[in-house]
Amino acid sequence: MSKNIIIVGGGLAGLAAAIKVAEAGWHVDLFSLVPVKRSHSVCAQGGINSAKNLKGEGDHPDIHISDSLFGGEFLADQDLVKEMCYDGPAIIDLLDRMGVPFNRTDEGYLDFRRFGGTLHHRTAYAGATTGQQLMYALDEQVRRYEAEGKVDKYEYWEFLSAILDDDGVCRGITAMNLWDRSVHVFKAGAVCLATGGPGLVFGKSTNSVINTGAANGRVYQQGVHYANGEFIQVHPTSIPGADKLRLISESVRGEGGRVWVPKDPKDRRRPSDIPDSERDYFLERKYPRYGNLVPRDVATREIFAICVNEGRGVDGQNQVYLDITPERSGQPADVLERKLGGVFEIYRKFSGTDPLAEPMKIFPGVHYSMGGLWVSPKDENGQVKQMTNIPGLFAAGEADFQYHGANRLGANSLLSCIFGGFIAGPRMCEWASSHSAPPPESVYERELKRQTEINDRILAMTGGNENTFKIHQELGDAMTRSCTVVRENDDLVKLMAKIAELEERWHRININDTSKSVNQSFVWTRAVWDMIQLAKAIAKGALLRDECRGAHYKPAHDVEKPEKEKLGEATDTDAYQDYVRELAAANKTTYKVKPKSGKEVSPEFVEYIRQWVEREKKWNKTTIASWRPNAEPEMSFRDVSMTVEPPRPRIYK
Amino acid sequence: MTSPNGNGHSAPEHVLLRIKRQKAPGEPPYWESFRVPYEPGMNVISALMKIRLNPVTAEGRATTPVTWDSGCLEEVCGACSMRINGIPRQSCTALVDKLEQPIVLEPFSKFPVLRDLMVDRTPMFDALKRIKAWVPLDGTYALGPGDKMAPELQQIRYKYSECMTCGCCLEACPQYNNRSSFIGASAIGQAYLFNEHPTGRNLKGDRLDVMMGPGGVVDCGNAQNCVRVCPKHIPLTDAIAAIGGQVTVHAIKKMLRF
Numbered sequence: 001m002s003k004n005i006i007i008v009g010g011g012l013a014g015l016a017a018a019i020k021v022a023e024a025g026w027h028v029d030l031f032s033l034v035p036v037k038r039s040h041s042v043c044a045q046g047g048i049n050s051a052k053n054l055k056g057e058g059d060h061p062d063i064h065i066s067d068s069l070f071g072g073e074f075l076a077d078q079d080l081v082k083e084m085c086y087d088g089p090a091i092i093d094l095l096d097r098m099g100v101p102f103n104r105t106d107e108g109y110l111d112f113r114r115f116g117g118t119l120h121h122r123t124a125y126a127g128a129t130t131g132q133q134l135m136y137a138l139d140e141q142v143r144r145y146e147a148e149g150k151v152d153k154y155e156y157w158e159f160l161s162a163i164l165d166d167d168g169v170c171r172g173i174t175a176m177n178l179w180d181r182s183v184h185v186f187k188a189g190a191v192c193l194a195t196g197g198p199g200l201v202f203g204k205s206t207n208s209v210i211n212t213g214a215a216n217g218r219v220y221q222q223g224v225h226y227a228n229g230e231f232i233q234v235h236p237t238s239i240p241g242a243d244k245l246r247l248i249s250e251s252v253r254g255e256g257g258r259v260w261v262p263k264d265p266k267d268r269r270r271p272s273d274i275p276d277s278e279r280d281y282f283l284e285r286k287y288p289r290y291g292n293l294v295p296r297d298v299a300t301r302e303i304f305a306i307c308v309n310e311g312r313g314v315d316g317q318n319q320v321y322l323d324i325t326p327e328r329s330g331q332p333a334d335v336l337e338r339k340l341g342g343v344f345e346i347y348r349k350f351s352g353t354d355p356l357a358e359p360m361k362i363f364p365g366v367h368y369s370m371g372g373l374w375v376s377p378k379d380e381n382g383q384v385k386q387m388t389n390i391p392g393l394f395a396a397g398e399a400d401f402q403y404h405g406a407n408r409l410g411a412n413s414l415l416s417c418i419f420g421g422f423i424a425g426p427r428m429c430e431w432a433s434s435h436s437a438p439p440p441e442s443v444y445e446r447e448l449k450r451q452t453e454i455n456d457r458i459l460a461m462t463g464g465n466e467n468t469f470k471i472h473q474e475l476g477d478a479m480t481r482s483c484t485v486v487r488e489n490d491d492l493v494k495l496m497a498k499i500a501e502l503e504e505r506w507h508r509i510n511i512n513d514t515s516k517s518v519n520q521s522f523v524w525t526r527a528v529w530d531m532i533q534l535a536k537a538i539a540k541g542a543l544l545r546d547e548c549r550g551a552h553y554k555p556a557h558d559v560e561k562p563e564k565e566k567l568g569e570a571t572d573t574d575a576y577q578d579y580v581r582e583l584a585a586a587n588k589t590t591y592k593v594k595p596k597s598g599k600e601v602s603p604e605f606v607e608y609i610r611q612w613v614e615r616e617k618k619w620n621k622t623t624i625a626s627w628r629p630n631a632e633p634e635m636s637f638r639d640v641s642m643t644v645e646p647p648r649p650r651i652y653k
Numbered sequence: 654m655t656s657p658n659g660n661g662h663s664a665p666e667h668v669l670l671r672i673k674r675q676k677a678p679g680e681p682p683y684w685e686s687f688r689v690p691y692e693p694g695m696n697v698i699s700a701l702m703k704i705r706l707n708p709v710t711a712e713g714r715a716t717t718p719v720t721w722d723s724g725c726l727e728e729v730c731g732a733c734s735m736r737i738n739g740i741p742r743q744s745c746t747a748l749v750d751k752l753e754q755p756i757v758l759e760p761f762s763k764f765p766v767l768r769d770l771m772v773d774r775t776p777m778f779d780a781l782k783r784i785k786a787w788v789p790l791d792g793t794y795a796l797g798p799g800d801k802m803a804p805e806l807q808q809i810r811y812k813y814s815e816c817m818t819c820g821c822c823l824e825a826c827p828q829y830n831n832r833s834s835f836i837g838a839s840a841i842g843q844a845y846l847f848n849e850h851p852t853g854r855n856l857k858g859d860r861l862d863v864m865m866g867p868g869g870v871v872d873c874g875n876a877q878n879c880v881r882v883c884p885k886h887i888p889l890t891d892a893i894a895a896i897g898g899q900v901t902v903h904a905i906k907k908m909l910r911f
Binding site (some may be wrong): 019020023034035037038039040042043090092093094096097098099101102103104105106107108109110126127129132133136137140141143144146147179208209210241242243244246247338342345346349350422467469470473512513515516517518520521 | 708
């Protein structure tokens with residue numbers, strides 16, 4: 001086990017970490033549920049952000065930082081966002097050198113397109129399968145290390161637990177071979193979970209079928225804190241399907257796609273027969289500056305409101321048009337095909353209509369978890385960046401929590417995954433070097449025994465009458481109904497009760513298949529338990545957080561904004577200036593904040609800012625869930641460091 | 654919420670499936686039929702999911718849920734390959750409305766079956782190792798951007814770079830089987846992809862050595878099945894032709910050197 005590091009998960013974050021570890025001369029054991037090339041990162045479509053400023057717009061990492069913090073409603077760790085945005089251009093250069101077929105300009109430079117939550121062309125892209133292309137580039141580099149013997153892959157293996165020594169330090173993992181369900185011990189100086197998000201806790205989502213969140217749920221039950229779980233991004237545009245919700249990339253709007261419904265909800269004409277004067281381009285109407293490129297949480301709520309609250313969905317159903325036809329988007333069909341072909345192909349295959357001829361029909365779908373395993377944002381006081389509260393156990397990618405705050409901007413996730421992996425890799429080697437004394441063998445034996453016993457208990461569940469897939473379906477339906485776009489406390493209380501009921505029924509699952517060979521029902525049953533534990537953390541966080549922030553929207557606890565004409569600049573109010581001074585002192589920093597301009601502001605706006613400041617003081621905190629057996633999780637809240645810029649009211653125009 | 658359903662016939666109530674099953678590697682295969690409730694817009698995967706919810710055969714006999722491999726369900730991961738009514742393809746994009754019933758599902762025949770519809774495609778990933786399907790990078794430290802590249806070349810490379818290692822081209826290929834060592838179309842496409850990259854080209858000789866050797870590009874019988882079944886419409890036969898040409902030049906150069 002000398003100089004060995006374990007990485008669980010072979011998506012962008014896991015591969016990025018593996019490359020850094022191998023490059024540093026350490027050996028990697030890389031575990032994945034599937035051949036790593038099939039990891040969920042392949043589903044990212046639109047692109048990857050970095051302020052390369054290749055379009056002469058004066059873009060800069062500082063603007064990228066500000067857009068990201070504002071987009072995430074100031075819940076992200078500011079130092080890390082700063083570091084990530086400054087590293088963005090170098091990461092793009094590296095991917096370019098690795099051979100990623102990024103789209104090019106006529107002169108041969110990387111092309112950039114627009115994405116939500118910014119006014120700049122900041123998103124590099126490879127057609128509309130950017131995630132797949134980035135994944136393949138990292139996969140190829142890892143395969144090269146594999147050929148050199150520096151990486152060993154364990155594909156079709158499932159992570160079961162971290163192995164903790166008597167001091168609670170992580171010394172390796174137990175994992176199960178999915179082809180014969182045998183459980184084994186693997187030793188390492190440090191372990192990183194790059195295991196993605198928990199989309200399947202919501203049943204149907206845009207996620208792959210492997211994104212159960214079970215690995216995260218397992219270490220959460222071993223004591224890792226789960227942070228900001230309630231912040232679940234619902235993507236504005238997906239195609240509802242019987243088996244999943246298929247993502248339609250934000251890049252469609254970045255390339256000129258326009259969201260609309262007929263002004264007359266009873267209008268049953270073909271969409272292409274409806275003239276502009278009879279269409280309600282509601283995002284453009286409400287947000288003249290950002291238009292269709294408002295951040296995802298905003299777009300999702302607007303589409304939801306049009307369909308659910310106002311009953312104005314297309315054909316009376318929960319769907320709106322997304323129009324990327326050449327006439328409406330202003331780009332010729334062949335150019336659109338070159339930039340968005342991958343998305344069009346998915347739509348054509350599943351709906352049978354051509355998005356270049358007729359607008360697509362879309363509706364929001366659960367997409368991404370901003371929250372995840374708590375990791376330290378700093379290297380100080382014995383803490384290490386990307387390391388969880390279990391020493392020696394790291395996390396990176398969607399599995400961690402600190403880069404996106406309350407709402408992630410499109411095309412920031414590919415960047416945060418690679419950046420987080422690059423941070424975790426070298427730190428794991430450093431950590432392992434300074435903690436190299438091996439623990440007694442008994443540490444490994446007792447964990448192997450514990451895991452084998454859990455499996456044996458599940459395999460003995462043959463007397464019940466519950467179906468494991470049905471329990472999951474009910475969990476997903478309940479979570480989607482009560483814990484997505486709009487949240488209400490009454491509902492969330494009922495949801496907690498429903499989750500408890502499912503937990504109780506889980507014990508009565510009939511396993512109905514005890515065979516050794518690729519036993520998917522057994523593996524699934526084990527994962528469902530862990531999904532239930534995560535669901536509790538997510539729902540409880542949503543229940544306790546009595547405010548609206550980013551993706552977490554609880555209208556009964558909103559600070560109401562005055563109407564448009566009465567809005568002013570927050571900096572022109574005393575309440576805001578006082579708040580900023582207080583925050584600067586608490587964070588031992590100074591901010592670049594505009595002084596009062598002397599312009600008069602309406603009393604309604606002054607009152608709004610007063611209430612907003614009060615809300616910030618109370619709720620600008622990281623939610624921390626700690627697992628408790630047979631009970632609801634214990635919840636606490638921690639301050640967010642504000643070292644770069646102070647929060648400001650999130651008003652998009 | 655309904656999904657779009659292009660077909661004008663009145664919706665059937667049930668979908669019939671006939672599935673070739675196998676309990677474990679090396680065990681004999683057997684067939685089971687299933688009848689699942691129809692839903693507009695459903696694909697083969699959602700039919701298999703319905704079996705999981707109620708694993709009972711069409712004859713009413715309780716059985717185990719069917720095992721299959723899947724991932725993204727939107728045709729970018731390459732996991733859910735199987736033979737559907739005899740054709741190798743991705744089961745996520747196989748829409749029930751467009752398939753004749755009973756829908757016959759079989760595992761790929763060119764790879765060892767692990768269980769039911771799931772096979773072991775490890776040889777495909779090993780082939781990528783053999784042909785060094787990567788750009789030889791000095792390191793991840795900052796060395797500035799890569800070469801500028803014409804959009805035309807980017808477009809050609811992008812197409813080959815969409816290969817998901819799904820295996821459809823190999824399943825359809827008459828030359829790819831357990832009696833031959835043919836490396837297959839997907840690996841040849843990847844060799845071409847990296848030979849066309851300004852830095853990837855530095856390993857061109859190594860790749861062509863493999864392509865020249867046993868099981869290399871000359872073993873292609875030109876049946877062109879690969880290009881017909883590729884779910885991503887990758888012009889595999891163009892790559893085979895190009896690599897064939899490169900191998901010829903490479904062989905002559907090697908001869909002249911000795």
